[in-house]
Amino acid sequence: MKLAISLGDLNGIGLEIALRSHEEIAQWCEPVYCIDPTMLAWGAALLGLDVPESLQTCPCGDVFDITPGRATKASGKASYASFLKALSLVQENKADALVTLPIHKEAWHKAGMLYKGHTDALAGLLKEDAMMMLGCETLFVGLFTHHIPLKNVAKQIKKKPLIGFLIRFWEALHVKPIGVLGLNPHAGDGGVIGKEERVIAKAIAAANKAIGEEVFMGPLVPDAAFTPQKLAQFSHLVCLYHDQGLTPLKALFFEESINVSLGLSVVRTSVDHGTAYDIAYKGMNPSCKSFLNATKSAITLAEKRRNFT
Ligand SMILES: NC(=O)C1=CN([C@@H]2O[C@H](COP(=O)(O)OP(=O)(O)OC[C@H]3O[C@@H](n4cnc5c(N)ncnc54)[C@H](O)[C@@H]3O)[C@@H](O)[C@H]2O)C=CC1
Ligand SMILES: NCC(=O)COP(=O)(O)O
Secondary structure (H helix, E strand, O other): OEEEEEOOOOOOOHHHHHHHHHHHHOOOOEEEEEOOHHHHHHHHHHHOOOOOOOOEEOOOOOOOOOOOOOOOHHHHHHHHHHHHHHHHHHHOOOOOEEEEOOOOHHHHHHOOOOOOOHHHHHHHHHOOOOEEEEEOOOOEEEEOOOOOOHHHHHHHOOHHHHHHHHHHHHHHHOOOOEEEEOOOHHHHOOOOOOOHHHHHHHHHHHHHHHHOOOOEEEEEOHHHOOOHHHHHHOOEEEEOOHHHHHHHHHHHHOOOOEEEEEOOOOOEEEEOOOOOHHHOOOOOOOOOHHHHHHHHHHHHHHHHHHHHO
C-alpha cells in the first residue's frame, strides 16, 4: 500500500510531524512525501531532526526561506504544489491514497489560490461533490457548510441542497441512525427562535423517503447533541456549519480525530488540526496522533476500495 503525503505549510508543524511519525508509518505502508529534497534537509536541520534513510520523496515546489510561524506567499505556493503532486500520484495510480498535512489558508490566499482548503480544491479540481467529515470512532461530524462566513450560513439552509447532501452522506457511509442538528437555539423552539428547522425537517423527511429507510433523525437541539446520551445514540451527526460540529468534536476528541473527504473518486484523509504556527520549530513536540490515525484510516479506506473493484 503506497500513500502520497503532502507536507502542508512548511512554516508550520507538518514537517516535524512527518519526520517524527515516519518510522511508525513505514511499518504499515510505503509513504511517499511530496517535498523538495533541499527543503526537507533544511527543515529537518532547523528542527534538529535526522531525515530517516528510508524516507522516500517525490520532489515538487520551489526552494524558499522557511520562516517558522508566518503565513507567506512562498509557503502557500509550496504547500499547494505538494498537494497537487500528491494528488497526481493517486490519480496516476502511483499511490493508493492521499494524506494531507495542514496548509495555512492565508498563505494559500497570498499565493493566489482561489480555494480555501483541500476539500474545496479537491471538489474544484476533480469536479466532484466533496463533503467534509471529521471525527473518530466514537463520533464523526459531517459539515453541510464549512469554510464560509458565519453570517452566510442561514442563507445556505435550503431544502434541495440539504436533501442532496444527506443522500450523498448516506451513500458514502451506509451507517444509521444519523442525527441532523438544527440551526437555531433549541432547534428554533417551534419557530419562536427561527424557522430554518422547518426546512431541515422537510429535507430529513425527503432524504429518508428517497433512501427508503429512517436513516436521518432531527432536527436535534444543537446544544444537547453532544451529550453522552446523544453520543450513545449517534456515532454520526450532520452539522450545519463548521464550528457547530468542530468545536464540540475538538473539545471531546482533539488529536484523536481525523478529517476524511467523502464523495470523491480518491481516498483522502488528513489531520484534525491546523498548522499550529505558535509551536512550530520551537521544540514543543507537537502531537502526531491525528496524523498517525489519518494514515491508518487512509490505508483501511484504500483497502476497502481495492476489495470492491
Ligand atoms: N487540514 C488542514 O489543512 C487544516 C488547516 N487548518 C489551517 O491551519 C491554520 C491555523 O489554524 P488554527 O485555527 O490556528 O488551528 P491550529 O490547529 O493550527 O491551532 C490551534 C491550537 O492547537 C494547537 N495544536 C494544533 N495542532 C497541534 C498538535 N498536533 N499538537 C499540539 N498542539 C497542536 C496549536 O498550537 C494552537 O494552540 C489556519 O489557516 C487553518 O485554516 C486548520 C485545520 C485543518
Ligand atoms: N477545519 C478543517 C479544515 O480547515 C480542513 O480543511 P481542508 O483543508 O480539509 O479542506
